[in-house]
Structures are given as structure tokens and as C-alpha cells.
Amino acid sequence: MVVLMTLLRLTALAALLFQLGGAQAPAASAGLQAEKVAVRIIAERFEFRPASITVPLGARIEFTLVSEDTLHGFRIIGGDVDVEIPKRGRGKTVVSFTPTAAGEFTFECSRVCGAGHGFMRGTVKVTPKKVTP
Amino acid sequence: MITQKIKRLAFKTVALALGLALFLPGRAYAQSQATPPANPTQVATTQPPPAAGGLSGYMELHLTRPIERDRDPVLDLHRFVLLFTHQFSPRLRFVGELEVEHALVEGLTDAGELEVEQAYIDVLVRPWLNFRAGMMLVPIGIINERHEPPTFHGVERPLLDTVIIPSTWFDVGGGIHGRVGAWRYRYFLMAPLDSERFSAEEGLRGSLQKGSRAVVRDVAQTGRVEYLGVPGATIGASFWKGGSSVALRRFHTSTAVIEADGRVTRGPFEVRAQYAHVFIDGAGDINDSLARTTGVDPNVARQLRGFYIEGAVRRPVGAEHEVALFARFENVDTQFRMPAGWSPLPEFDRTVWTVGATYYLDPDVALKFDFTRTANRSLFRPLDRTLNFGLGWWF
Numbered sequence: 001m002v003v004l005m006t007l008l009r010l011t012a013l014a015a016l017l018f019q020l021g022g023a024q025a026p027a028a029s030a031g032l033q034a035e036k037v038a039v040r041i042i043a044e045r046f047e048f049r050p051a052s053i054t055v056p057l058g059a060r061i062e063f064t065l066v067s068e069d070t071l072h073g074f075r076i077i078g079g080d081v082d083v084e085i086p087k088r089g090r091g092k093t094v095v096s097f098t099p100t101a102a103g104e105f106t107f108e109c110s111r112v113c114g115a116g117h118g119f120m121r122g123t124v125k126v127t128p129k130k131v132t133p
Numbered sequence: 134m135i136t137q138k139i140k141r142l143a144f145k146t147v148a149l150a151l152g153l154a155l156f157l158p159g160r161a162y163a164q165s166q167a168t169p170p171a172n173p174t175q176v177a178t179t180q181p182p183p184a185a186g187g188l189s190g191y192m193e194l195h196l197t198r199p200i201e202r203d204r205d206p207v208l209d210l211h212r213f214v215l216l217f218t219h220q221f222s223p224r225l226r227f228v229g230e231l232e233v234e235h236a237l238v239e240g241l242t243d244a245g246e247l248e249v250e251q252a253y254i255d256v257l258v259r260p261w262l263n264f265r266a267g268m269m270l271v272p273i274g275i276i277n278e279r280h281e282p283p284t285f286h287g288v289e290r291p292l293l294d295t296v297i298i299p300s301t302w303f304d305v306g307g308g309i310h311g312r313v314g315a316w317r318y319r320y321f322l323m324a325p326l327d328s329e330r331f332s333a334e335e336g337l338r339g340s341l342q343k344g345s346r347a348v349v350r351d352v353a354q355t356g357r358v359e360y361l362g363v364p365g366a367t368i369g370a371s372f373w374k375g376g377s378s379v380a381l382r383r384f385h386t387s388t389a390v391i392e393a394d395g396r397v398t399r400g401p402f403e404v405r406a407q408y409a410h411v412f413i414d415g416a417g418d419i420n421d422s423l424a425r426t427t428g429v430d431p432n433v434a435r436q437l438r439g440f441y442i443e444g445a446v447r448r449p450v451g452a453e454h455e456v457a458l459f460a461r462f463e464n465v466d467t468q469f470r471m472p473a474g475w476s477p478l479p480e481f482d483r484t485v486w487t488v489g490a491t492y493y494l495d496p497d498v499a500l501k502f503d504f505t506r507t508a509n510r511s512l513f514r515p516l517d518r519t520l521n522f523g524l525g526w527w528f
Binding site for chain 2 (some may be wrong): 010045046047049052067068069070071077087088089090104106112113114115116117118119121122123
């Protein structure tokens with residue numbers, strides 16, 4: 001009987017620990033998901049909105065790019081991203097970019113879109129990871 | 134005197150900065166690359182080469198049909214514009230824009246114009262500091278820098294952007310531009326206006342030197358600040374200031390323009406508004422001098438002003454088309470304040486209503502229709518009404 005009660009207690013404790021562990025699991029998962037940063041950018045003559053993005057080092061940025069007017073381009077100088085953003089109402093472009101070092105990256109429209117095309121730029125600022133003591 | 138010194142100093146500073154920038158971009162780029170790149174392997178192997186360049190452009194075909202029968206309907210290929218670009222490196226690029234107006238260019242006639250509207254080199258150093266030199270658009274108002282046909286409603290540009298802000302307003306010069314947070318700015322030194330060619334009816338329109346052997350005894354300053362921090366909204370303010378005694382050397386005349394504008398898009402609704410005010414210092418001297426030398430008094434005002442407000446609603450039609458209905462009200466007075474001894478003519482205080490539709494066959498192809506009613510306070514011809522049809526496209 002004592003053994004049975006002990007087993008029940010152990011089972012209950014295990015269940016409790018499992019529950020606690022289970023409760024922590026999503027947190028860990030959320031931690032992993034935090035590595036992905038979703039950024040939606042709207043392109044319109046002659047600006048990106050937002051044009052300034054800050055992400056922590058190690059994050060994978062998933063850009064969703066939408067145009068409000070004509071065909072635009074999205075190129076990250078110093079990165080390997082150079083894609084077209086379809087015209088208004090013609091869909092979107094999703095592209096990922098994973099900076100591996102802190103610093104500042106410039107992105108720009110890479111498809112001539114009008115007289116003010118040269119103004120169409122923005123920045124991705126990659127901040128160093130916080131060191132946990 | 135002090136102002137002149139400041140101008141000279143500013144000119145030298147910008148010239149020096151431009152000079153340095155032409156040598157610095159390689160270093161600046163190298164510095165930015167000094168931090169390890171995003172993904173070294175990707176950068177080393179798959180970074181796309183700089184675009185070699187491209188050809189783009191836009192065109193506008195207009196049919197103007199006056200309601201009053203004493204004027205003929207006119208069909209006009211108003212603008213045929215080609216844009217050329219070349220990217221020497223990610224931070225050094227050329228942009229050129231060549232425009233033919235009214236399809237035909239003949240010497241010494243009013244048939245049309247062939248113009249180099251843009252031909253500049255951009256040196257892109259930092260997001261907050263870039264340099265530009267060459268033939269450039271004046272950064273003033275909504276339309277002057279953003280005038281591709283699908284970007285505005287109405288077959289013709291607003292009257293304000295014709296006589297108060299003489300779009301397309303361009304000239305030679307150099308300066309800086311950039312972005313700080315949600316703010317964007319440009320500041321240029323440019324060739325000045327020629328006050329001898331101001332007029333009562335068309336304001337500043339005829340006074341551009343257009344980079345053609347431009348006299349730069351005076352240097353004009355121009356700048357614009359835009360706030361882009363509110364989603365769907367752009368709020369801007371611009372100015373132009375400079376001497377304008379190009380042909381009239383004996384007088385020191387100067388011209389200043391201040392302007393404010395806003396554009397807001399919320400769902401299907403679009404609203405834009407703009408106000409511009411011109412101050413001409415020495416307008417009386419201009420009138421006196423031209424009356425003596427040509428026999429015609431141009432009756433130039435010392436202040437001109439105009440404003441408009443426009444509302445539109447844009448809805449999809451089927452899967453790929455869209456239609457926008459719009460209405461615009463504007464008031465333009467090119468004789469808002471006259472110099473002492475001159476009186477304003479009532480015909481130059483004009484109120485314009487424009488209502489119509491823009492049908493987008495494609496986001497880059499706009500079929501336009503509008504009815505324009507221009508009223509003034511003269512007794513001779515107080516009303517002009519036109520039906521306008523337009524086809525404009527960008528590629």
C-alpha cells in the first residue's frame with residue numbers, strides 16, 4: 001500500500017514536473033521563434049515604410065514586401081537579397097535575410113520606379129546580442 | 134552682405150564636401166564592410182553585381198475639349214520621357230531624364246521642348262548623408278518630384294503646380310540629402326531663377342534657366358523636409374530662396390518660395406493638400422525696367438500664392454483593374470499682392486474645380502477623364518470649362 005501510494009505520489013510529481021516542463025516548452029519554442037523577426041515593408045514611390053529596422057544579432061528577418069503602386073526592387077547592399085516587389089494588387093514577395101554580424105545594412109529599390117527612385121532607401125540595424133551574466 | 138558671405142561659405146562647404154565625397158565613397162563603403170558581412174559565404178559568392186543600368190519612362194497623351202465653342206479641341210502627346218540609369222557601384226549612380234514636350238521640337242517656335250530634366254550623380258555615403266550634383270529636380274511640393282502619370286489624378290497637373298511651382302522645375306546644382314529616423318531631407322544649391330521672365334499670368338513658369346549656360350552670379354538655396362512617421366501619410370515642407378537678377382543686372386531682385394503639403398491614404402480614401410506662397414523682392418523694379426526696355430509692363434506681383442485640396446476614393450474593378458473618383462479644388466492668384474503703384478488684374482485670381490476619374494488598366498497605365506472649370510473675376514472671360522481625356526503610362 002505504501003509502495004502504491006509512493007508510486008502515485010511519484011506519478012503525480014512526475015505529472016506535475018511534466019506539466020511544468022510542458023509549460024516551459026512553449027517558452028523555449030517562443031525563444032526559438034524570437035530568432036525569426038517578421039517585417040512587413042510597404043514600397044511606394046519613393047519610400048519604404050518602415051525604412052529603419054532594428055534587429056538583434058542572430059535573428060532571421062523575414063521580409064514581406066508589398067507595393068502600393070509600381071514594380072519596385074528590394075536589394076540589401078552587402079547581403080545576398082535582390083528581389084522584385086510585384087505591382088500593387090499583384091501579390092507580395094517574401095524573402096529572408098540572416099545577418100551574422102552586428103552593423104548596419106542599407107537596402108534600396110533596385111528597379112527604377114520614377115524620378116525620385118534614388119531616394120528610395122532604408123537601413124537594417126543589427127544590434128549585438130545581450131550577454132546574460 | 135552677411136547673407137552673401139553665408140551663401141559663399143555654404144557654397145564652398147558643399148563644394149568641398151562634394152569633392153571629398155567623390156573620393157571618399159570607396160573608403161566609406163569599405164568601412165561599412167569592415168564589420169563582417171551578413172553572411173560571408175553568401176556575400177562572397179552570390180551577391181548580385183551592381184545593376185548595369187536600365188531604361189524606363191513615361192508618356193502622357195491628352196485630349197482637351199473646351200465646352201465653349203470658340204476654342205478648338207486639341208490632341209497632344211504632352212510628354213514623352215525616358216529615364217536612364219547607370220550604377221557604377223552600389224554607392225555611385227547616375228540618373229538621367231530626357232523629355233520631349235508636345236511631341237515636336239522646332240527652333241524658335243512654341244511647338245515643343247526637348248529638355249534634359251535630370252542628369253545627376255548620386256554619391257551614397259550614409260543613410261543620413263548623401264551627395265548629389267548635376268541637373269536635378271527642385272525638391273519642392275508634391276508633383277515636382279513625383280509626377281509619373283499614374284501618381285496623380287487629373288489629366289493636367291494642378292494649376293498651382295504650373296504657375297506657382299513651375300513643375301517640372303529643374304536646374305543645375307549640387308547638395309545633400311538623406312534620412313534621419315522618420316525624417317527625410319534634401320538641401321541643394323542651384324542656379325537661380327531669371328526674374329526678367331516672370332509674368333503676370335504664368336508666374337514663375339518661364340523663369341527657369343534649365344541648366345543651359347545658367348548664370349550663377351546669384352546662387353539659390355532650396356530644401357525640403359518630409360515626415361514619414363505616420364503610416365500612409367507624408368507631410369512635407371519646402372523652400373526656395375535666391376537672387377534672381379540674371380538679365381536685370383542693375384537691380385538686386387530675389388525670389389523666395391515657401392510651401393507645405395500633405396498626402397494621406399487610408400484604405401480606399403486618398404487626400405492631398407498643398408499650399409505655396411511666392412515672394413518677389415524688387416517686383417516694381419522688374420516692371421519698371423521691362424516697361425522701359427520692351428514697352429510692355431509685365432505687371433509682376435510681389436506675392437503670388439495658391440493652394441489646393443483633393444479627395445479621392447479608389448476601388449478595385451474585377452481582379453486587375455481599379456478606378457478612382459476624385460475632386461480637386463484650388464485657388465491660384467498670381468497677383469496676390471502688387472508692388473506699390475501697380476494694381477492686380479482680376480483675371481489672375483483663378484479658382485479651379487476639377488472632378489473626374491482615373492481608371493487603372495494596370496497600376497502603371499492610367500486612363501483619365503475630368504471636367505475642369507476655371508473661374509476668375511474678370512468681366513471679359515470669367516469662365517473656362519474643358520473636358521479632358523488622358524492616357525498616361527509608366528514602364
